[in-house]
Amino acid sequence: MLQKLRDRSSGWVATVIIGLLMIPFLFVVDQSYLGGVGANNVAQVKAPPTWWQGAPKWWPASMLWEHREVGVDEFRQRFEQERMRQREEQGDAFDPRAFETLENKRKVLESLLDEKALQLAAERSGVVVGDAAVREYIATIPAFQVDGRFDENRYRLALAAQVPARTPAQFEALVRESLQQSLIPLAVGTSAFLTDAELDRILRLSGETRDIEIALLPLAAEDTAPVGDDEIEAWYKANPSDFVRPEAVTLEYIEVLGANLPAPAPADEATLRKRFEEEKARFVEPEQRLASHILVRVDADADEATRKAAQEKAQRLADEARAAGADFAALAKANSEDPGSRDSGGDLGWVERGMMVGPFDDALFTMQAGEVRGPVQTDFGYHVLQLRELKQGAQVEFEQVREELAREQAQADRERGFSDQVGQLTDLVYQNPSSLAPAAEKLGLQVRTLGPFTREETVGIGAAPEVKKLAFSEAMIEDGTASDPIQLGPEHSVVIRVVEHAPEQPRPLAEVREQVVAAVRADRREKAAIAAADALVERLRKGEAIAAVAAEAGAELAPLPGLPRGVPAPSPEGNRAIFAVAAPAEGKPAAGRFELQGGRQAVFVVNAVHPGKPEELQAEQRKSLRAQLEQIDGSIAAEAYVAAIRKGFDVVVEESQL
Incomplete structure (x- = not known):
C-alpha cells in the first residue's frame, strides 16, 4: 500500500498539488516557526532576502526573510538597567511609578531595535569580526586589568560575578556581536570632515553680532466680548489636558512625636552615679x-x-x-x-x-x-x-555635674521612649497592615486623615517629600497596606496608609466653564496682540522709521547695538527671532517680532550685521573647534545611517509584551 502511495505521489501532478497545499499552510502555520514575533519576543526586525530586496511584505514566502528578535527577557533586562541608571542619576527624586510608562518602554525598545537592525545590516553586508579583534577589545576593558594589563583570572572572576554569570565564550560572543553592530556606524561617524571654508562660514555665523532697535509694545487690552457656547465647546474639546483633575490620594496616618510623649520620671541617685562612673573621664x-x-x-x-x-x-x-x-x-x-x-x-x-x-x-x-x-x-x-x-587636671566631683547628668539622662530616656513606641507601632502594624486603628488603639495614639491632595499640594505631613513619594507609589496605592515608619525629623515619625486614590481624570465642562471662557478670551487677546505687532512689522518692512512707528503705537524704543548671537537677550526667544531674519539689503529693511514673558509683544529692525572674524581665532582653538564640529557632524551621519537602515526593514512590535 505504501508503495502504491509512493508511486502515485510522484510526477508533475503531485508536485503541483503539494505546491497548492503549501500556500494555505504558509498562512496558518504558527508564525514562531517562520520568524514571527512569537510568545517569547517583544519585537522583530525583518529584512527581505538579499536576492529580492523589493519583496513585498505580503509575500507568502515570508519564511525566507531574514529576521532578528528582541526577546522578552532581553527587553526586561535592558529596561531594568535603564531603571537603575535613572535611579542613580536622580537619587531621591526618582519616581518608580512615573518610570513605568509606555513612553519609557518604547524608548528602551527603540534602542534594542536599532541594535538588531545594525546587526542584521552588518551580516547582510558581510561584516565579520575576527577572534583577534575580540581579544584585543576585551584586553582594553579596565575591569579585566591589573596594573594596566589584562589579567585572565580577573577576567574570569568578573564574568562569574555578573548577574547572570557568563562564561568567557558567552562574553566573547556578546563582544563580537556588539563590535559587528558598531563597525559601520562608527566608520560613518569618524569619516566626517570639515573644510576650511565650512569652518570659516560657521565662525562668521556663530560670531555674528547685529545692531538692532526694539520697540516694546504695550499690553493688548483685555478681551471682554461674549464667548459663545460653540466656542466654549470647541476650546474644551481641543485642549483636554488643560482641564483635568490631577491624581490625588487620601491618607490615614499615625504620627509619633517625642514632644507628645509623657515626660520620663526623673532618674534616681543610683542611676546618675552609675552614669557618672561610666563617663568619669569626661568630667576632668x-x-x-x-x-x-x-x-x-x-x-x-x-x-x-x-x-x-x-x-x-x-x-x-x-x-x-x-x-x-x-x-x-x-x-x-x-x-x-x-x-x-x-x-x-x-x-x-x-x-x-x-x-x-x-x-x-x-x-x-x-x-x-x-x-x-x-x-x-x-x-x-x-x-x-x-x-x-x-x-594638673583634676577630677570633677559628682555634685558639680549632677544637674548636667540629670538633663542628659532625661534626654536619653525620652529618646528611648520614642524609639520604643515607634518599635511597638511597627510590630502592631505588621500584624494588621490593612488598618491603622488597632495599633493606634493599643498605643493610645490617634488615627488622622489627610486629603485628598495632589502631588503639587503641600499640606500637613503630605508636604514631606518622603511621604509624598510613598503616598503616590504604585505599591502603596495598589496594596492599601501601611508603610514602614517614615522619619520626618528628630523624634518625629509617621506611618501612612493610602485609603483612597483618584487617578487623573477630565473635569466636566460645567465645572470648568469659567476657566474655558477665560482661556478663549486670553487666546483672543494674544491673537489680537500678534496681529497688531505683525501690522507694525509690515510697515517697518515698507520703510517706515521705527521711531515713528513706536511713537504712534505708544511703544518703548530701545537700541541694542552689537547684540551677539545665542545670548539670552532680550530673551532667548527674542534672540532667535532677531537672528532668524535675513540681513537688511538695499531698500529692504529687516524687521520682525517676538513675544516677551507676560504676553507683551516686541517689534524690531536690524540696522547692521557684523560677521564673526575667523582670522582672530587662535590656531589651537580653531583645531579644537574643528574636532568638536566634526564629531557632531559624524554623530548626525551615524544616526542618519541607522535611520536609513531601519527604514529599509520591517519592524513588528507586540505591544502586549511591553
Missing part, C-alpha cells in the same frame, strides 16, 4: 600652663637669609633667658614682636591644650615648670617659651 578639669613667650616674627614669603637671621636672634634671646638671674619679662618687652603680649612681658596667661598652634602647643606641654625653651618655629616666626607654673 583640663591641665593648664601659665606661659610667657618672645616672638621674632618672620613673614611667610621671607627669603632664606631673613629666616636664618630671625632664627639666630631667637636663639640668642633664648640663651639670655636661660642665664642665671635673667628677667624674661624685660627681654620680652624689649624684643618681642607680638603686640598682644609684648607690653605685659610676653604673658599669655593660663593655656589649655589645643589653644595654641601645633608646634607651640607640643613644646609647651612637654616642658617643666621654670623651663625656657626655644627657638620654636611656627607660621608666625620663632618663639622663645617660658613655663612659669602648671596645674
